[in-house]
Amino acid sequence: MAASQDSKGLTLTVLGSGTMGIAIMGGVMASLAAAKTQAAISDAPKDTPNLQNFVACDAWAPAEEKVKAALGHYNFSLTTLTNKNLEGIQKGDIILLSCKPHIFKDILGEEGVRDALKGKIIVSILAGVTQEQIEGFLYPDGPPADACRVVRVMPNTASFVRESMSVIQTSTPPLKPEQHKLVEFIFSSIGRVVTLPPALMDISTALCGSGPAFFALVLEAAADAGVAMGLPRAEAQIMAAQTMRGTTGLVLEGGEHPAILRDKVSTPGGCTIGGLLALEEGGVRGAFSRAVREATCVASQLGQGVKNVNGTRR
Ligand SMILES: NC(=O)C1=CN([C@@H]2O[C@H](COP(=O)(O)OP(=O)(O)OC[C@H]3O[C@@H](n4cnc5c(N)ncnc54)[C@H](OP(=O)(O)O)[C@@H]3O)[C@@H](O)[C@H]2O)C=CC1
Numbered sequence: 001m002a003a004s005q006d007s008k009g010l011t012l013t014v015l016g017s018g019t020m021g022i023a024i025m026g027g028v029m030a031s032l033a034a035a036k037t038q039a040a041i042s043d044a045p046k047d048t049p050n051l052q053n054f055v056a057c058d059a060w061a062p063a064e065e066k067v068k069a070a071l072g073h074y075n076f077s078l079t080t081l082t083n084k085n086l087e088g089i090q091k092g093d094i095i096l097l098s099c100k101p102h103i104f105k106d107i108l109g110e111e112g113v114r115d116a117l118k119g120k121i122i123v124s125i126l127a128g129v130t131q132e133q134i135e136g137f138l139y140p141d142g143p144p145a146d147a148c149r150v151v152r153v154m155p156n157t158a159s160f161v162r163e164s165m166s167v168i169q170t171s172t173p174p175l176k177p178e179q180h181k182l183v184e185f186i187f188s189s190i191g192r193v194v195t196l197p198p199a200l201m202d203i204s205t206a207l208c209g210s211g212p213a214f215f216a217l218v219l220e221a222a223a224d225a226g227v228a229m230g231l232p233r234a235e236a237q238i239m240a241a242q243t244m245r246g247t248t249g250l251v252l253e254g255g256e257h258p259a260i261l262r263d264k265v266s267t268p269g270g271c272t273i274g275g276l277l278a279l280e281e282g283g284v285r286g287a288f289s290r291a292v293r294e295a296t297c298v299a300s301q302l303g304q305g306v307k308n309v310n311g312t313r314r
């Protein structure tokens, strides 16, 4: 990590300031802002990395305004750059690779990038791109002593509201303690974290990365049903979303198994069992599970340059 940054704090540089780049910076900023407020009212010693600065890079000029509009109010040092990835990497201590998967070679292949990355950490959230692919591209002859470390993480878009489920891929060999601490700090500040081996990153991509879209479809269907039965749209959406949140609370905080939870809600002879049987008749369990498995297959191909990854299959 660059010692030169110590007095001004560490810098997170984001390469690709789209949905995820903004969501992650936003979540981290919200978390740091909350920690500042907490520190002001408590004397407890803090053992958190001194992350203070953010650099948002993109290839699309309007992204600068988008980033400022989404994050400007946090009052952190925020620099926006268009087509200046190298400058962003030079300024950063930890680099978040959040472009589309197939773009990574354009970014990391730019002259000077390998030098600028010396001793730093790249966190890649690219679906389907392995740690080996990135390392092999940067260091085709094997990593030099001052090589950067590449860490693969799969977060989700709920990072923005600090409710991400982020899967950090196990690093071999382990990261240096301060590097590990910084990666853990960033992702645990924007939600929950689990660490899993490389072979489980594609299913993690489907379940956690794509998951918000799948659950949003169910949520929307529930709200639609409410509207169909006469609820105003706004109330129907809040009711569906809060009910989904309550269910996840019972599982996450209450440790309830989903099958037991279903059973507890199903009063004998009541309406819930009637609704559940309609869902089973419609094959919702199979369709939902198939969606996650399909997304896993597609995710596994995203880094291979394979075309038509979403072409129809049996
Ligand atoms: N969306 C999600 O929920 C999740 C996405 N991911 C992964 O995160 C990554 C980003 O996804 P997402 O945020 O949805 O994608 P977006 O398209 O929203 O963001 C990517 C950004 O990178 C920009 N970009 C393109 N080329 C370059 C370049 N050469 N240098 C710098 N920036 C560039 C794009 O600009 P332009 O639009 O002009 O191409 C775009 O603004 C993907 O790899 C995806 O697999 C992981 C977990 C969840």
Ligand SMILES: O=C(O)[C@@H]1CCC=N1
Pocket (backbone or CB within 6 Å): 127, 205, 209, 210
């Ligand atoms: O749809 C995608 O490919 C990305 C990866 C996970 C979520 N969005």
